[in-house]
Amino acid sequence: MDRHVDTTVPLAIGEVIRRTGVPASALHFYERKGLIFSSRDGCNQRIYARHMLRRISLIIVAKRLGVPLSDLAAVFAGLPRDHAPTHEDWQRMSRAWKRQLQARRQILEDLEHELTGCIGCGCLSMKACALLNPDDTLGEAGPGPVRLQHPTRRSSAAGTPYDSLSPERSPGKSF
Numbered sequence: 001m002d003r004h005v006d007t008t009v010p011l012a013i014g015e016v017i018r019r020t021g022v023p024a025s026a027l028h029f030y031e032r033k034g035l036i037f038s039s040r041d042g043c044n045q046r047i048y049a050r051h052m053l054r055r056i057s058l059i060i061v062a063k064r065l066g067v068p069l070s071d072l073a074a075v076f077a078g079l080p081r082d083h084a085p086t087h088e089d090w091q092r093m094s095r096a097w098k099r100q101l102q103a104r105r106q107i108l109e110d111l112e113h114e115l116t117g118c119i120g121c122g123c124l125s126m127k128a129c130a131l132l133n134p135d136d137t138l139g140e141a142g143p144g145p146v147r148l149q150h151p152t153r154r155s156s157a158a159g160t161p162y163d164s165l166s167p168e169r170s171p172g173k174s175f
C-alpha cells in the first residue's frame with residue numbers, strides 16, 4: 001500500500017494521543033513545562049506539529065529511565081520550536097543529553113557498587129562505616145547518603161582511606 005504522509009500537516013490532539021499513548025492531561029502538563037508546543041486550529045482545538053511526536057516519545061523514555069523533566073527541558077531548549085529539528089539539531093541535543101545520561105549511568109553504577117557498603121547516611125550499621133564514616137563525620141557534609149550524592153565529600157569529610165576499600169574507583173571521580 002502506497003501511503004503518503006504529509007509531515008507539514010499538524011496533528012489533532014486525538015491523533016497525538018493515539019500515536020503516543022499519552023493522555024491529554026499529560027500532554028497539557030508537558031506543554032506547561034515547555035517540553036512540547038501546540039497551536040490552535042480554526043475551531044480553537046489544540047493541534048501539534050508532527051515533530052512533537054518525537055519529543056513526546058523521548059519524554060516517555062526519559063520518564064521510564066527516571067530522568068527529571070527539568071533535565072529534559074534543558075536539553076530540548078536547544079531545539080527549534082517553529083519547525084522540525086534538523087539532523088544537526090538532533091545531534092546537538094543528543095550530545096548534550098548523552099552527557100546527562102552518562103552522569104546518570106555513573107550514579108547507577110556507584111549505587112550498585114555501594115549498595116552493600118557504606119553510603120554515608122549516618123546509620124553506622126555497616127562494618128565499612130567505621131572506616132568510611134567514623135563517628136558520622138560525613139553528617140557534616142549534608143543530609144542523605146553523602147557518599148553517593150556528593151562523591152567529592154566522601155573522603156574529605158571523613159579523611160578516610162577511600163581507595164583502600166574501592167580499589168577500582170577514585171575519590172576524585174564525579175557523577
Ligand code: FES
Binds near residue numbers: 121
Ligand atoms: S551505611 Fe549508613 S553510615 Fe555507613
